[in-house]
Amino acid sequence: MSTAAAEIAERGAAAGLKFYQFSFVDLFGVQRSKLVPASRVAEIAEGGAGFAGFAAHLDMDPTMGDLLAVPDAATLTPLPWQPEVGWLSCNLVHEDTELAHGPRNVLRSVQAKPAVHGVALKTGVECEFFLLDGSAPAARPALSDPLDAKPCYDAHALMRRYELISTLVSHMEQLGWGPYQADHEDANGPDRDRCGGSSVRARGTEQCRPFRTGQFEINWDFDDALARVTADRVVLFKYMVRSLAERAGLRATFMPKPFASLTGSGCHAHMHGLSPLALSFTAGLLAHAPALTALTNPTVNSYKRLGARMTSSGATWCTDSPAARHGQEREAEPTDSPADSGLPPNRLADMSANPYLMAAAIGAAGLDGLRARSVPPPPTDRKPRLPEITRDYPRASPPLPSNLAGALEALDASSPLRSGLGDAFVDSYLKLRRAHWAEYMAQLTPWELETYLDA
Numbered sequence: 001m002s003t004a005a006a007e008i009a010e011r012g013a014a015a016g017l018k019f020y021q022f023s024f025v026d027l028f029g030v031q032r033s034k035l036v037p038a039s040r041v042a043e044i045a046e047g048g049a050g051f052a053g054f055a056a057h058l059d060m061d062p063t064m065g066d067l068l069a070v071p072d073a074a075t076l077t078p079l080p081w082q083p084e085v086g087w088l089s090c091n092l093v094h095e096d097t098e099l100a101h102g103p104r105n106v107l108r109s110v111q112a113k114p115a116v117h118g119v120a121l122k123t124g125v126e127c128e129f130f131l132l133d134g135s136a137p138a139a140r141p142a143l144s145d146p147l148d149a150k151p152c153y154d155a156h157a158l159m160r161r162y163e164l165i166s167t168l169v170s171h172m173e174q175l176g177w178g179p180y181q182a183d184h185e186d187a188n189g190p191d192r193d194r195c196g197g198s199s200v201r202a203r204g205t206e207q208c209r210p211f212r213t214g215q216f217e218i219n220w221d222f223d224d225a226l227a228r229v230t231a232d233r234v235v236l237f238k239y240m241v242r243s244l245a246e247r248a249g250l251r252a253t254f255m256p257k258p259f260a261s262l263t264g265s266g267c268h269a270h271m272h273g274l275s276p277l278a279l280s281f282t283a284g285l286l287a288h289a290p291a292l293t294a295l296t297n298p299t300v301n302s303y304k305r306l307g308a309r310m311t312s313s314g315a316t317w318c319t320d321s322p323a324a325r326h327g328q329e330r331e332a333e334p335t336d337s338p339a340d341s342g343l344p345p346n347r348l349a350d351m352s353a354n355p356y357l358m359a360a361a362i363g364a365a366g367l368d369g370l371r372a373r374s375v376p377p378p379p380t381d382r383k384p385r386l387p388e389i390t391r392d393y394p395r396a397s398p399p400l401p402s403n404l405a406g407a408l409e410a411l412d413a414s415s416p417l418r419s420g421l422g423d424a425f426v427d428s429y430l431k432l433r434r435a436h437w438a439e440y441m442a443q444l445t446p447w448e449l450e451t452y453l454d455a
Helices: 003-015 038-047 103-111 155-159 162-175 227-247 275-287 289-296 302-306 355-372 404-412 415-421 423-441 446-452
Strands: 019-025 031-037 049-051 067-071 077-079 082-094 122-133 179-184 215-220 250-253 267-272
Touching: 003 038, 003 082, 019 038, 019 067, 019 103, 031 038, 031 049, 031 227, 038 067, 082 103, 082 227, 103 227, 103 355, 103 415, 122 227, 122 355, 155 162, 155 179, 162 179, 162 215, 162 227, 227 250, 227 355, 267 355, 275 289, 275 355, 289 355, 289 404, 289 423, 302 404, 355 415, 404 423, 415 423
Parallel strands: 019 082
Antiparallel strands: 019 031, 049 067, 067 082, 077 082, 122 215, 122 250, 122 267, 179 215
């Protein structure tokens, strides 16, 4: 028996686990798993749990045989809401070789590269989500709290969800993540239902005034651990939020923009431990922002969020503005980030991003900036703190793609990201995402019928 298999069995027995959930995340960020009884865990952990890879969002077909999910013993975590079940994050193996486009494998590969520059890739995140009525159909989502038409940080809206939010925070404390605040967030915009479908026609009227509703955010400590640990935690966080919401008769959604008239849910990334080389790393992020969006904003819906009307487009950065200390995003939001971040938070990504691929893409783009000793453009602050680094630099910002197809083209053409992430992964990812885009383009929407049927 391998050391890892023995460790899983021994630690699980000590914790009184009855079952183990062998889990991995596919290219689209969907968590897949199998449940293994404690009596067989050592055996399955030794060789890996078998999956039909073609049945997940992976670049595999039925002729390719089983995909094995080999658990990382360090990730064994009793689920706080189901304590007799132990959750395990797994690495994907096919025919005795790590699957090149397995998301966790991609991040592990990128994670090893910063050491050449004397740094380590470490990240933290801020996760946002909406709580919806669990009985409403997906085609017409509805907010779960009819009284929630309140501004950001509203006390009553937060406390009406006290039972769920406090349970979630308590579970995170039990896991040792160090949650330090939870709040009612800032999704804002006019209520189109009350405005007769037009925010313009009724603008300024009392019943159609801007409001904020349904969105929450939980912040937890940056952990002095590698990026892989943060990605594992984001996967488990989303699983935990959804599970608790379902038990409460609600639906938690991490969809980037579930309501056309409200701002969306971001996954703001903080990079740490890079202070001496932060400017070159930032320059790499800015230079490769169009290609990055294919991974940080991977869905059709993502570009509805990036198309927000509140800010200008393009990849930018600044040194200290609370509303814009991020760059690479069009949607302005408050920030609850710790003040000691090594870099400005990257607020491009949304909650549909695969957390392993998001971290890997950010790492690959930033490392290209380190290799080239790149210099970022001037920050957008009116009084930049570091003017000496930006003189004579072109002031144009690379525009962000307006849709998923444009982002995929940018990724396809990006030699630095292909080099950093691996051609095998990029080609597999593009194949599946282009098929996803083609499926979307084949849809006939109600808007088209209403607009063109009698044209």
